[in-house]
């Protein structure tokens with residue numbers, strides 16, 4: 001094994017590899033994440049409905065637009081569906097004409113994809129893109145923004161990891177390693193490129209990040225040296241011993257910036273992310289605190305701490321709820337993500353991965369007998385590598401049968417009514433009514449998708 005650098009606090013190396021990840025993947029980057037907003041529209045519509053309800057009763061900033069900013073924008077689908085929904089419900093033209101949407105992202109490759117998004121192009125003139133790092137948004141005037149939205153970006157930002165042991169605090173340190181033979185190019189040259197984030201050179205080896213092996217170590221730390229030390233110390237009193245706790249310092253910076261940018265009569269900062277909603281979830285033994293996806297290093301989000309940070313920055317109202325509660329309230333229905341329904345199928349745990357794909361496609365087709373999306377777009381569902389020929393054929397046929405107005409994604413939200421109305425074809429796939437009930441009634445796991453709102 002060859003060390004690619006020295007042991008450093010987790011936030012240092014994770015942000016280092018993430019900026020390489022977003023900087024070297026090229027257009028392929030868009031295939032690297034599936035989120036609740038990248039193909040589905042229901043979360044974006046819930047946000048638009050909420051924005052409309054508030055904005056139509058509110059005086060507009062004089063001679064000005066309501067500026068909505070989104071930070072960390074992916075393929076731009078959230079922005080596109082937000083604007084389309086706003087245009088649709090605003091029959092009196094009180095809100096949509098006065099909104100201007102600014103999509104901010106660190107990655108030029110991401111922004112290129114956004115500008116080419118046909119759903120967003122329908123709103124030409126109503127949006128712009130800005131290349132900027134979410135922890136250094138210094139290019140905007142203070143108090144000039146009406147609403148800020150982020151989805152699954154805090155987990156990418158700087159995060160430290162804290163652990164309590166017998167009244168003392170320890171911080172996680174990381175060190176990246178590669179197998180000696182796996183160093184691309186000449187080893188000295190590569191180490192320099194990696195440490196200096198030489199994106200042009202590193203892009204010649206787009207998959208090396210996947211093969212990094214991470215060593216961990218915990219070192220004594222004095223919390224007085226950390227941002228928001230007093231709040232952090234009070235929060236850490238609640239920690240159970242020996243459980244690694246993510247401290248999302250990048251999100252602290254984002255919340256602080258949001259407070260500075262939001263203007264008079266604003267509609268707050270809304271964020272969605274993956275993490276622990278309550279202190280009891282933080283204290284759940286064995287829950288994960290980080291994830292590695294295709295070389296990207298992400299951390300779970302510590303929501304109770306971020307609420308305290310928001311309050312200390314002057315946000316007077318902070319609310320936390322599960323993301324599906326937010327979407328469900330908007331639809332006045334109970335909702336689950338389609339994948340959660342599939343997870344409750346009685347045979348799913350014992351199925352081969354390709355049989356699970358077949359079940360997912362069957363479930364999509366079953367729901368599509370009743371579901372009608374307001375947007376057209378057929379879900380692309382290729383067979384995974386290693387799928388045997390027979391199943392590959394079956395997957396291709398089922399994928400071909402998917403409706404272009406059907407459930408837009410495997411993680412899309414579906415309502416209990418939609419699922420029950422598809423009961424007949426679902427039964428044929430082996431679902432029983434009790435499986436459907438348990439999909440809607442399962443208690444949330446300690447790491448879940450959460451909505452937080454700072455006003």
Ligand SMILES: C[S@@+](CC[C@H](N)C(=O)[O-])C[C@H]1O[C@@H](n2cnc3c(N)ncnc32)[C@H](O)[C@@H]1O
Nearest residue numbers: 035038072073074105106107110133134151156
């Ligand atoms: C996991 S993706 C989520 C994208 C989108 N919000 C969605 O939910 O589909 C994270 C996004 O944040 C962007 N990003 C990551 N780190 C960033 C940073 N430090 N500043 C600004 N954008 C960042 C990435 O380029 C990417 O578009």
